[in-house]
Amino acid sequence: GQNIDQPTEMTATEGAIVQINCTYQTSGFNGLFWYQQHAGEAPTFLSYNVLDGLEEKGRFSSFLSRSKGYSYLLLKELQMKDSASYLCAVRDLGGSNYQLIWGAGTKLIIKP
Amino acid sequence: NAGVMQNPRHLVRRRGQEARLRCSPMKGHSHVYWYRQLPEEGLKFMVYLQKENIIDESGMPKERFSAEFPKEGPSILRIQQVVRGDSAAYFCASSPTSGPTGRETQYFGPGTRLLVL
Numbered sequence: 062g063q064n065i066d067q068p069t070e071m072t073a074t075e076g077a078i079v080q081i082n083c084t085y086q087t088s089g090f091n092g093l094f095w096y097q098q099h100a101g102e103a104p105t106f107l108s109y110n111v112l113d114g115l116e117e118k119g120r121f122s123s124f125l126s127r128s129k130g131y132s133y134l135l136l137k138e139l140q141m142k143d144s145a146s147y148l149c150a151v152r153d154l155g156g157s158n159y160q161l162i163w164g165a166g167t168k169l170i171i172k173p
Numbered sequence: 174n175a176g177v178m179q180n181p182r183h184l185v186r187r188r189g190q191e192a193r194l195r196c197s198p199m200k201g202h203s204h205v206y207w208y209r210q211l212p213e214e215g216l217k218f219m220v221y222l223q224k225e226n227i228i229d230e231s232g233m234p235k236e237r238f239s240a241e242f243p244k245e246g247p248s249i250l251r252i253q254q255v256v257r258g259d260s261a262a263y264f265c266a267s268s269p270t271s272g273p274t275g276r277e278t279q280y281f282g283p284g285t286r287l288l289v290l
Contacts, residue, residue, distance in 0.1 A: 094278070096281075102283065103177075103264060103283050104216070105281070106279075109278060160218055160221065163208075163215045163216040163218070165214060168213075
């Protein structure tokens with residue numbers, strides 16, 4: 062079957078670093094996406110990994126290990142505006158190659 | 174370059190009425206996806222369309238729900254005889270290409286919040 066697991070909620074302090082993990086079980090794999098979604102707003106694209114390793118983009122980095130079915134999103138120098146839900150999504154080639162399988166999201170709360 | 178547009182942003186319907194949600198993809202995008210999201214939950218895929226074609230509607234209820242993406246005009250998600258359980262946020266996303274390779278990043282519209290009284 063298809064399954065994406067993320068922690069439901071995390072709390073971190075402004076200025077600190079936080080790592081949000083995502084594990085997946087899919088019959089195929091063709092890329093993993095991270096999206097940010099502020100309450101009441103649309104998801105916005107953050108990062109994409111298809112090969113193993115770390116992709117860095119400013120304060121945000123995303124890591125992928127295909128053999129472990131594991132990814133994480135690393136947020137540095139946290140700001141209050143980073144309070145949002147972070148959604149992990151996997152493109153599963155086992156089914157439709159255009160369909161993303163979505164995790165339920167991790168709600169990140171930033172405290173001063 | 175305008176992003177994905179959805180209207181209305183908020184829609185209130187009484188049980189039994191019809192809800193019609195519209196989505197205009199980003200310029201140059203010919204692939205449209207509809208998702209449903211309940212509060213505090215993840216996105217649930219409903220349907221994937223290309224111009225004039227439904228490619229995958231495996232996530233859409235068999236009854237009362239339909240979607241189209243005509244040659245001209247926006248994509249429409251139609252819910253007939255709405256019930257309270259249909260209350261949710263409905264997001265539309267578009268992508269420039271789709272296939273076995275490539276990033277095919279989906280870009281989301283602001284969503285339509287449907288409330289059924």
